[in-house]
Amino acid sequence: MKVDKASRYTRTHEWVRLEGDEAVSGITDYAQEQLSDVVYVELPAIGEHFGKGEVYGVVESVKAASDNYMPVGGTVTAVNESLADEPQQVNTDPYGAGWMIRFRPDDPAEIEQLMDAASYEEYVSSLEGAH
Amino acid sequence: MSYVPHTDADRREMLAAIGVGSVEELFAVVPESVRFPELELPEPLSEAEVLEELRVLSDSNADLDHLACFLGAGAYRHYIPSVVQHVIGRSEFYTAYTPYQPEISQGTLQTIFEYQSMICGLTGMDVSNASHYDGATAMAEAVIMAISVGRGKRRKAVVAPAVHPQYREVVRTYTQGMGVQVVGDEDLTADIGRLAERIDGDTACVIVQVPDFFGGLDSPETLSALADAAHRAGALFVVSVDPISLGLLKPPSEYGVDIVVGEGQSLGLPPSFGGPYLGFFACREEYVRRMAGRLVGETVDSQGRRSYVLTLATREQHIRRERATSNICTNEALCALAASVYLAALGPRGLRQVAELCYHRSHYAANRIAQVPGFAVLDNRPFFKEFVVRCPIPVEEINAELMEWDILGGYDLGRDYPHLAGHMLLCVTELNTRAQIDDLVMALRIIGEGGGE
Amino acid sequence: MTEKLIYELSRPGRCACFLPRTDVPPVELPSEWVREEAPLLPEVSEVDLVRHYVRLSQLNYGVDTGFYPLGSCTMKYNPKVNEEACRLPGFAQTHPLQPEDTVQGNLKLMYELQCYLREISGFAAVSLQPAAGAHGELAGILIMRAYHLDRGDTGRSRILIPDSAHGTNPASTTMSGLEVVQLKSDSRGNVDLDDLRANLDDRVIGMMLTNPNTLGLFDEHLEEVARLVHGAGGLMYGDGANLNALMGIAKPAALGFDVMHFNLHKTFSTPHGGGGPGSGPVGVTQELARFLPGPVVVRVLDEEACTCRPDDEHDEFCYRYELSQPGSSIGRLKAFHGNFGVMVRAYTYIRMLGSAGLRQASEDAVLNANYLQARLKRVYPVPYERPCMHEFVLEGRLADAPGIRALDISKRLMDFGMHPPTNYFPLIVHEALMIEPTETESKETLDAFVDAMTRIAEEARTQPELLRDAPHTTPVGRLDEVRAAREPRLRWKPPAA
Structure with a gap:
């Protein structure tokens, strides 16, 4: 499993990182592996506001559909439209080309309170151990 | 007995392999107080006896092979080409389950793909699913889909009074727990022109039937204008169509429709006292992921050969569970196969011919009936194969007398539309010969003379 | 083995039906309502139509074809x-x-x-x-x-x-x-x-x-x-x-x-x-x-x-x-x-069954399931070991064949001429294979199923690729479901002119 050192993580397997005064978010390498081949990503409208933990979209494989949760509250400023034609970018480059939304966080400082890469790795290995 | 093959010796061997002394032991977990109840059912019959019993029941009905049928109102008698029964009688089709294992289900999968293609070809829409239970439930599913397209924020369905009364009832049954308001048909005398007034920002969809329950056709311009009004308000425009009429009439795609539903029984299925029938459902491509029901898509196999598979299944209950677009699982696959064979047998020209025959014969009947003293045909709009006749005596009485002539009369509209008491909905298809129509006219004349005074 | 689409068999002018002629005076059609383009439907002769559907039926597998132990679906024989x-x-x-x-x-x-x-x-x-x-x-x-x-x-x-x-x-x-x-x-x-x-x-x-x-x-x-x-x-x-x-x-x-x-x-x-x-x-x-x-x-x-x-x-x-x-x-x-x-x-x-026949049906359905469970639990893990009713669940995984999944076992069963069990359901069992034989199957059929499942378990250890590439004998091989979902093609479209 790959992690991105510059990102913070949620327990629902989203990553988020600040770029200027906006944040970018997507799903983690672990999440895409669990889903297998992504075939469709449903994204929100630009300008929509979501609170922390609210569902902003859905990512689907052939046999599963999984909700995407907002890592912190914010207003969507852009969505990755290229996923409509090439959803497989979520599998091949989850932290880069497979990004899902950009948003203006209500409180950027909240992001710092999420797990860092090391804690997320620990969290994932605890999940694996549970099986 | 029971279609079970086991001999007692088989059972003994199997019990030994399991390690129990008797079959009863396998049921030890069932609470003893209720275990092995005596079922009071009639004594079992042999195959010959059961067929005899069923023949007696069947013969006690007045069937349409022995009556001239002028009854429609949502279930129709059209000719079923002989090939239809032979194809759906192939037991490789009818004894298969839903095609979850595509490698050994290409027959079912390809026929569904062809069915989807034909429904799209007929309606002009982009996408069709594999079927619903019937036209009424397809309409209810259209309402639920429209609410989903409106992201659950729009909670109103505007329904024309001239939509089949039972369909309107089913829409209400389906949505009773969802907090959806079904409006538009409170005043059953209102015409389609008044429907636009009911559309507002809370409207998820507007539903009409074409031809409507009374058989009548509003102009394509009227329907387009209603579609525009719906779209301006952000609502979807849904129509229920008679598929036979589409051999002749403009497809719904030409008057701004977002979802097309309808009853496919006319396409190769006998009336069968109300079922099994076939709900068809087609929509614009952009809504495909909010559609209910099964979808078959084209793909390739491991060796690159074109093949077919159930797809976009994440919409469905077995994956999405409480967030599925619908609970539908079993649908009407074999009926959809019958419809495909029917449409393939007729082709565009055959279907046009059936539709024209319906049109000409129903107009011949209407023109003749209009001349019978005491009867009048409501002819303010064009109609396809059904039309409304005002009768001089109660419809029920006329129908009882027609039965003496071996004629099954029309539908008593007063049952659902109080202002149309004494009005009959008559249906004429390509199976009603001129001789049958002439008999009907003569019968009505005599009945009218007898009871009209 | 594949079959052309019926649209690909279509030639303008063909028709597979005989319809009556109009015996009433025709009336004028409502011009604003008449469709300009004919609906996109195939045009085929009756014999081509029949052969098309007969060939398609031969690509199918039904209860009349063979054993169909699809859990939760009760694929019993359908009396004629x-x-x-x-x-x-x-x-x-x-x-x-x-x-x-x-x-x-x-x-x-x-x-x-x-x-x-x-x-x-x-x-x-x-x-x-x-x-x-x-x-x-x-x-x-x-x-x-x-x-x-x-x-x-x-x-x-x-x-x-x-x-x-x-x-x-x-x-x-x-x-x-x-x-x-x-x-x-x-x-x-x-x-x-x-x-x-x-x-x-x-x-x-x-x-x-x-x-x-x-x-x-x-x-x-x-x-x-x-x-x-x-x-x-x-x-x-x-x-x-x-x-x-x-x-x-x-x-x-x-x-x-x-x-x-x-x-x-x-x-x-x-x-x-x-x-x-x-x-x-x-x-x-x-x-x-x-x-x-x-x-x-x-x-x-x-x-x-x-x-x-x-x-x-x-x-x-x-x-x-x-x-x-x-x-x-x-x-x-x-x-x-x-x-x-x-x-x-x-x-x-x-x-036809009456009270005794219905009870016999249920008893034998339960007997058949327990018989299969008793014989197969020696070959595959059983998550809940107690007498079952009319169906039971196995785990389609083997400790000494780590790369093999329930899906591979199912696909391989097709090569033995049998329909697979239900896969991956219920969700609470890993690699679930849910097996419902029904009462209408004979002991010989059940034994043949046990033999097939036993041999597949052996193959999983010795020739795992045989399972992973299965099925080998069906009209088509495994399908690219990802492609079907990424680029949905849900109807036939006429080839671009």
């Missing part, structure tokens, strides 16, 4: 006499809106079928209207909701559903505007009683329970579960998908259920049709009868026909049958009266 019965002209050629006095035979058949289903299940009333199992579930949940609302209890909105349930249970709940609360299963595959207690309160409409459940297990605490749910004011819904284990074994009403749907296309031998039509009647206790979807068929004394003297016993000629809407009905669930053609088949089946 049923097909003959439903095509009798009085059944197939009657209109649903005909006057009731012209269809007394149909109404009597429906009435008797209602009675048979009542007797088999122990419920007080049955409506035949729902067209499928999920449709019956929707009816049942709406009935439970209506019952509470009718009592003036408006605070209930939750349905408890075990994690082993069919997906239709939660989906039907949502369609009824209610909330799903998922319950855990315990280590023996029963409903976890602690979890049930923790979630029971005055917000609960009821519980949906499949019994035997989708693991093929009869819940060992069923009476306690029903007592607890009833104690909290809730109702018990039975998912009748697994009724094939219980005919003459126990009446669901006696087990504590208040509502249940039947699957005539599972338990009562009507064919599945490649995905329908089915029929999903719903049965209820006396207390709930007035909420049933309608119409139902009732029998009334026919004053005109009855010539009995006051002390005579009425016979069947004294009655007539009528369609009737229950007093507080949740409403109509489909147009007309239900899937009548399917009812005729189920009626035929019940009439």
Whole structure:
């Protein structure tokens, strides 16, 4: 499993990182592996506001559909439209080309309170151990 | 007995392999107080006896092979080409389950793909699913889909009074727990022109039937204008169509429709006292992921050969569970196969011919009936194969007398539309010969003379 | 082996039907309504049409082809006499809106079928209207909701559903505007009683329970579960998908259920049709009868026909049958009266088996499943080791063949000429293979299945690629489902000119 050192993580397997005064978010390498081949990503409208933990979209494989949760509250400023034609970018480059939304966080400082890469790795290995 | 093959010796061997002394032991977990109840059912019959019993029941009905049928109102008698029964009688089709294992289900999968293609070809829409239970439930599913397209924020369905009364009832049954308001048909005398007034920002969809329950056709311009009004308000425009009429009439795609539903029984299925029938459902491509029901898509196999598979299944209950677009699982696959064979047998020209025959014969009947003293045909709009006749005596009485002539009369509209008491909905298809129509006219004349005074 | 699409066989001008000519004076067509472009339908000759569909049928696998142990689907043999019965002209050629006095035979058949289903299940009333199992579930949940609302209890909105349930249970709940609360299963595959207690309160409409459940297990605490749910004011819904284990074994009403749907296309031998039509009647206790979807068929004394003297016993000629809407009905669930053609088949089946035959069917269904479980548990892991009912679940994984999944085993079974079990369901078992042999399979067929499964387990260790690339002998190989979902092609389009 790959992690991105510059990102913070949620327990629902989203990553988020600040770029200027906006944040970018997507799903983690672990999440895409669990889903297998992504075939469709449903994204929100630009300008929509979501609170922390609210569902902003859905990512689907052939046999599963999984909700995407907002890592912190914010207003969507852009969505990755290229996923409509090439959803497989979520599998091949989850932290880069497979990004899902950009948003203006209500409180950027909240992001710092999420797990860092090391804690997320620990969290994932605890999940694996549970099986 | 029971279609079970086991001999007692088989059972003994199997019990030994399991390690129990008797079959009863396998049921030890069932609470003893209720275990092995005596079922009071009639004594079992042999195959010959059961067929005899069923023949007696069947013969006690007045069937349409022995009556001239002028009854429609949502279930129709059209000719079923002989090939239809032979194809759906192939037991490789009818004894298969839903095609979850595509490698050994290409027959079912390809026929569904062809069915989807034909429904799209007929309606002009982009996408069709594999079927619903019937036209009424397809309409209810259209309402639920429209609410989903409106992201659950729009909670109103505007329904024309001239939509089949039972369909309107089913829409209400389906949505009773969802907090959806079904409006538009409170005043059953209102015409389609008044429907636009009911559309507002809370409207998820507007539903009409074409031809409507009374058989009548509003102009394509009227329907387009209603579609525009719906779209301006952000609502979807849904129509229920008679598929036979589409051999002749403009497809719904030409008057701004977002979802097309309808009853496919006319396409190769006998009336069968109300079922099994076939709900068809087609929509614009952009809504495909909010559609209910099964979808078959084209793909390739491991060796690159074109093949077919159930797809976009994440919409469905077995994956999405409480967030599925619908609970539908079993649908009407074999009926959809019958419809495909029917449409393939007729082709565009055959279907046009059936539709024209319906049109000409129903107009011949209407023109003749209009001349019978005491009867009048409501002819303010064009109609396809059904039309409304005002009768001089109660419809029920006329129908009882027609039965003496071996004629099954029309539908008593007063049952659902109080202002149309004494009005009959008559249906004429390509199976009603001129001789049958002439008999009907003569019968009505005599009945009218007898009871009209 | 593949077959062209029927559109690819099409040539302009061909037709496979003979239609009558117009024998009435033609009238002018409504010009604004006439379509300019003909509908995009194929044009084929009758012989080409027949060959096309016959070839397609040969790419299919049905119960008539071979063993079909698809768990939860009850793929029993579909008797041929049923097909003959439903095509009798009085059944197939009657209109649903005909006057009731012209269809007394149909109404009597429906009435008797209602009675048979009542007797088999122990419920007080049955409506035949729902067209499928999920449709019956929707009816049942709406009935439970209506019952509470009718009592003036408006605070209930939750349905408890075990994690082993069919997906239709939660989906039907949502369609009824209610909330799903998922319950855990315990280590023996029963409903976890602690979890049930923790979630029971005055917000609960009821519980949906499949019994035997989708693991093929009869819940060992069923009476306690029903007592607890009833104690909290809730109702018990039975998912009748697994009724094939219980005919003459126990009446669901006696087990504590208040509502249940039947699957005539599972338990009562009507064919599945490649995905329908089915029929999903719903049965209820006396207390709930007035909420049933309608119409139902009732029998009334026919004053005109009855010539009995006051002390005579009425016979069947004294009655007539009528369609009737229950007093507080949740409403109509489909147009007309239900899937009548399917009812005729189920009626035929019940009439031929009678009470002893139905019990024999359930006993042998359970015997067959236990026999397979006993033999296969030596080859594959069994998650819950206790006697099963009519089906059971194996884990499709082997400790010494780590790369092999349940799916590979299923696909390889096709090469042995058998239909695979249900895969990956129930969700609570890893790599689930859910096996339901049904009562109509002989010991030889079951033994052949055990042999195939044993040999596949051996191949998994020695030639795993044989499984991973399977099937090898089917008309097509494994399909690219990802491609189908990423670029949906859902209809034929004419090639660009």
